[in-house]
Amino acid sequence: MQELLQRIAAKSEGWIELRFQSRSTKQIAVRNGELEESSSKRIQGIGVRALVDGVFGFASTTDLSETGILRAVEAAQGAARTSARAKKHHIEELAQATLSTGSYPLQTADPLDAHPLEEKLALVMDIDKRIRDSGDVIVSSNVSYAEIQDEKVIVTSDGACAHLFSAIPEFRTMAVAQKDGEQCFGNSSISVQGGWTELFSIRSPEEMAEYTVRMAIEQLTAPHPPGGTTTVVLDPGLVGVLSHEAIGHTVEADIVLGGAITLEKMDKEVASELITLIDSPTSDHQPGATGNLPVDDEGVEGRRTTIIDRGVLRSYLHNRETAAHFGVEPTGNARAFEYSDAPIIRMRNTYIEPGETSLEEMIAGVDDGFYCCGLGFGGQADSNAEFMFGVREARRIKKGKIGELVRGANISGNAFDVLKSVDAVGNKFQWDLGAGTCGKGQAAKVDAGGPHLRCKATIGGRQ
């Protein structure tokens, strides 16, 4: 396949990018002891992007013959020509980049395929039973396992030729508890880029089940929080969500050009000097991050990007088009989820660098506030950095001690204001986006995390 794509790219008039992807996924889902899904999917094809007269055209095909691929090339070039006359700003050139010609095998000593379906099904059934056996108050359980395995070949007419393999397993647990007609739920999820052993290296499925049940039951009797702006300590999961969702999207260069608040903020102070925010193609600080991406879908070698350096905005995230527009080097953030998606700017592993304060010190310094852990139901952020995230587990902090659980809390504010209010950064790092998938017209497996942070934010509550 690699040679065929190189041959076609070499003959092409004008710039083209050919991306072969073969994806195999498996999914097992059990609810209340009943198997709801045992499935496998195989999706394969080639996505072709052509740059003609300063405009991109895209086409995809499942016909992997030379004739089929050439037909897709023609379709992509034709699509580009169609809009060339009407486009206002033509792409003069793509930014120069370090294009990969390497091969990137799976990074695991314990590949997923070495574990048979029976083993995975037995684990899912066992954890589901463990949840249901946790007490009469548990009325519903849901446990699932999924894996995505990809092989990609990325070839461009200006020299990229990369061959990549990746595997992403994920595991999810959910429980519903019921009392006096009221129902609450608890959940937990985990995902890594790697193999079977790595999936459970941070927390075991038994620990996930125990946490899930405890959250469902405790929420039944938890009060709602009062609303208002207060001191919060965020765990690495919520720090990751804040980094990715509320800040990260506003520095994706396509969103920047669309009028994001960050357009006017380059080289300006946007956060406390305690904050350094990174988007990285590798698993810095801790292995297994889901968003590892040694080469992006334009064939560009990934590089670690410091978005905010000690409080000052220093970089956006780029593909080759926006890097040329801003006169900088591409950062390796062009990604496509499937062969039939055109690459767009996406994050990889986005995190805040750890600092020096222990969690205990942080909590001890709060007279009245909340300790917020993990993303709960829903979350959204705007290009003006306003955000709202549901909190999975929020507890009161009173006079330096963690206290009662509150239910249905969410956290909101302007992400840059929140980062300016940070007065303590934790000294322990964790990737913790769970089995999160980012959506931006198409999906992407990403990761995010960081240390604990202490800052000011608004807790949504009731009057």
Next chain:
Amino acid sequence: MGNSSELRERCQQALELTKKHGADEVEIFAQTAQTVAVDVENNDLHTTSSQQETMIGIRAFVNQQVGFACTNVDEDLETACADAVQLAKGSPRDEHNLLDSPLPVTPVQEIYDTNAESFSAADAVGQAIRILELAESIDKRIIVGNASVSSNLVERCIANSRGLDQFERSSLFTYFALTTAKDGEQVSNMAFRFDASHFVRDLDVEPVIRGASADALGSLGAGRGESFLGPVILTPEAVGPILGSLITFQLNGRNALRGASRWGKALGNAIAAPLLTVVDDGRLAGGVATSAFDREGTPCARLVLIENGVAKSLMHNAYTARAMTASNTGHASGSARSIPGIGPSNISIQPGDVRKDDLIADVQHGLLVSRFSGSSNPISGDFSGVAKAAYLIKDGKLDRPVTGTLIAGNAFEALQSLSGISSETERVFASTLPYLRIENISITAE
């Protein structure tokens, strides 16, 4: 697109292959999608694309054990059929894992436009240019951050070992605009509008860009809100995430079967104010999700979910109907990439008899919420989030736009405290929704 016999033959071929590998019952769902799309980024055309894919989904039953596999690769069809059988053999037996015998299906009209076959990339580009020209003429402060116009020709074919063999062709044009307004240092909230049509003649991008522009401009210059407990008026766009998701989750037969729905055992009980009637109609004329049959080949029909505040029916597919000894309502959802789930088609909240302006006129101190950016937990009913493009209402009139205002409550309670439904409705994706007034919502200014 090809002709119906090509996809039908492919289904029959997959059916025979799956039987050959040891399945005693088989369902094949095949889908071909042909798409032409133009994307707009940052006030300019960006990428024009064309795609075609055929996906075959195979559900194999062996002794009431089920496995599913799918593929888009012609050469892999037999492997996928064998995989589905293997997965079935490795699965636990479930007495409800059976296929339904086929029922007669009456085709629906007005979902396929032969003119759509000649709708070209150039036509899509023309519509995208119209979005940009309209935005510029409406207000120079509008930035079309993202927009898209796409034409989708879809063929669906379903066959099973009990003799089911259905084919349907549809065309759908979808178009949206995501805008912000920028005035000096001020950046508005993002505003989003979407619409769709089955026919070329009905494709009209103007209301989409006008609506998205008005919402973005309206939220410029928003000031600090106020904290109080009072009524909110939800626009159709805000109704879906706060109440729509709860209603569809609670009336999903699978959630009821698995004990995750408190309404599962409350059919016949009042679960909302008597004003509320909710209907799902898979055969709705012009509906975005209109189809003659569902993901399992069961005929789609009109189903009253809530009538005058009383929960009337759950949505079922074949599995949940059998497991709960209920009628299959034809709500099997999903594509050829996945096993059949359960979901609504064209769901609507029936309009009331009060004008939207009269809903506002009755409010002394309240909030109009144009978009909701938050979370709504369909199990506990708790919702909270940011009211986007929100306006304070004072003495029956829109007073001023406000920003950073949170609303919170419980959706089960909100349905009971529903105090008004507008006579105007709008289409939000496949739903048709009115404006709703809800009392006693907690409103907090940041």
